[in-house]
Amino acid sequence: xxxxxxxxxxxxxxxxxxxxxxxxxxxxxxxxxxxxxxxxxxxxxxxxxxxxxxxxxxxxxxxxxxxxxxxxxxxxxxxxxxxxxxxxxxxxxxxxxxxxxxxxxxxxxxxxxxxxxxxxxxxxxxxxxxxxxxxxxxxxxxxxxxxxxxxxxxxxxxxxxxxxxxxxxxxxxxxxxxxxxxxxxxxxxxxxxxxxxxxxxxxxxxxxxxxxxxxxxxxxxxxxxxxxxxxxxxxxxxxxxxxxxxxxxxxxxxxxxxxxxxxxxxxxxxxxxxxxxxxxxxxxxxxxxxxxxxxxxxx
Numbered sequence: 001x002x003x004x005x006x007x008x009x010x011x012x013x014x015x016x017x018x019x020x021x022x023x024x025x026x027x028x029x030x031x032x033x034x035x036x037x038x039x040x041x042x043x044x045x046x047x048x049x050x051x052x053x054x055x056x057x058x059x060x061x062x063x064x065x066x067x068x069x070x071x072x073x074x075x076x077x078x079x080x081x082x083x084x085x086x087x088x089x090x091x092x093x094x095x096x097x098x099x100x101x102x103x104x105x106x107x108x109x110x111x112x113x114x115x116x117x118x119x120x121x122x123x124x125x126x127x128x129x130x131x132x133x134x135x136x137x138x139x140x141x142x143x144x145x146x147x148x149x150x151x152x153x154x155x156x157x158x159x160x161x162x163x164x165x166x167x168x169x170x171x172x173x174x175x176x177x178x179x180x181x182x183x184x185x186x187x188x189x190x191x192x193x194x195x196x197x198x199x200x201x202x203x204x205x206x207x208x209x210x211x212x213x214x215x216x217x218x219x220x221x222x223x224x225x226x227x228x229x230x231x232x233x234x235x236x237x238x239x240x241x242x243x244x245x246x247x248x249x250x251x252x253x254x255x256x257x258x259x260x261x262x263x264x265x266x267x268x269x270x271x272x273x274x275x276x277x278x279x280x281x282x283x284x285x286x287x288x289x290x291x292x293x294x295x296x297x298x299x
Contacts, residue, residue: 041071042071043071043073044069044071044072044073044259045072045073045074045075046072046073046074046075046094046095046259046260046263047074047075047077047093047094047095048062048074048075048076048077048093048094048095048096048097048250049076049077049078049079049083049084049087049088049093049095049096049097050077050078050079050080050081050083050084050085050087050088050095050096050097050098050172051078051080051081051084051097051098051099051172051173051248052078052079052080052171052173052194052195052196052197053099053121053123053172053173053196053213053214053216053217053248054097054098054099054119054121054248054250055076055077055078055097055196056216056217056280057119057216057248057276057277057280057282058076058097058250058267059076060276060280061266061267061272061276062074062076064272064276065263065266072259074263078194078195078196079194080167080168080170080171080172080194081097081098081099081100081105081170081171081172081173081175082105082169082170082171082172083170084096084097084098084251085098085102085105085108085251086105086107086108088113088251088252088253089108089109089112089113091253094252094256094257094260095250095251095252095260095264096113096249096250096251096252097248097249097250097251098172098248098249098251099121099171099172099173099175099176099246099247099248099249100172100175100176100246100249101115101247101249101294102115102249102251103294104175104294112253112254113251113252113253113254114251114252114253114254114256115249115251116249116250116251116252116264116268117247117248117249117285118248118249118250118264118267118268118277118285119247119248119273119277119282119283119284119285120237120245120246120247120248120282120283120284120285120287120288121214121215121216121245121246121248121282121283122214122215122232122233122234122236122237122242122244122245122283123173123176123177123181123212123213123214123215123244123245123246124212124213124215124218124224124225124232124244125141125177125181125210125211125212125224125225125227126200126203126210126211126212126213126218126222126223126224126225127203127209127210127222127223127225128203128204128205128206128207128208128209128210128222128223129204129221129222129223130158130160130207130208131152131157131158131160131207131208131210131223132152132156132157132158132160133152133155133156133157133223133225134223134225134226135225135226135227135229136155136225136226136227137227137228138181138183138227138228140155141181141182141225141227142182142183142185144162144164144210145164145182145185145187145188145210146182146185146186146187146188147164147188149162150162152208160207160208161208162208162210163190163206163208163209163210164187164188164190164210164211165190165191165193165199165202165203165206165209165210165211166187166190166191166192166193166211167192167193167194167196167199167211167212168192168193168194169192171194172246173196173212173213173214174187174212176244176245176246177212177244179296180243180244180245181212181227181243181244196213196214196217197217199211199212199213199217200213200217200221200222203222204221204222212244215232215234215281215282216280216281216282218232218281227242227244230242232244234281234283234287237283237288238283238287238288238289238290239289239290240289240290240292240298245283247285247292248282250264250267252264268285273285273286
């Protein structure tokens with residue numbers, strides 16, 4: 001994609017020079033990520049803050065976009081969905097990244113925002129590889145995270161105390177997991193982490209640890225649990241056989257600057273959806289066989 005962008009830039013430059021030599025005739029506008037570059041070298045800054053589940057995807061796309069458009073600086077930070085929503089409502093950032101609908105967050109006026117759903121992310125419970133378990137029922141999973149079961153041996157695993165690692169309050173990943181994996185139950189009070197990357201490291205290195213992560217963070221350093229015999233796969237998310245998933249929202253204000261809208265459009269382009277979103281273990285919106293609204297209704 002970066003190579004394509006460079007070619008586009010060279011082509012745009014050649015067209016511009018041709019326009020000058022032919023009396024300044026207007027050329028056809030450039031497309032894709034070269035739109036911004038065709039405007040010249042004016043510096044553009046875009047800030048995106050919020051969901052750490054969405055952060056790897058936005059960072060990757062931003063890197064490609066900035067390579068194709070050297071005059072752009074796109075800063076992507078985590079902090080959780082709650083932070084993303086509160087910051088975009090306050091006008092402190094250009095984009096608020098969130099795993100949850102704005103309507104689900106107290107104190108957020110969703111009517112002030114534009115909901116750009118750019119992908120779907122699956123989430124899954126994960127345990128330290130030495131726990132000795134691979135499949136739990138929904139009831140067992142709830143018992144683990146609510147503290148009713150405190151040793152893996154009671155679930156067919158090793159004689160090892162269970163250590164629950166939570167995301168912080170305000171995390172969209174946590175809200176999604178509690179809603180769809182724990183049937184609305186709240187996890188016990190335990191250590192909380194602001195970053196999905198930190199959660200992954202702790203679970204991988206701590207005997208007995210259990211938590212939950214977006215698919216984009218899953219690898220063979222952890223055991224990804226099946227739930228009721230269903231595997232955590234993108235195919236199962238697409239059909240809603242795996243119910244622990246959410247839309248990835250990039251909220252903007254209604255008066256967002258044109259450059260922000262162009263960046264969102266770029267993310268939603270077929271090229272990015274097929275060549276970046278899928279490869280990073282997210283699911284393009286168009287690949288979903290179902291839709292789910294803010295109230296959880298499936299169509």
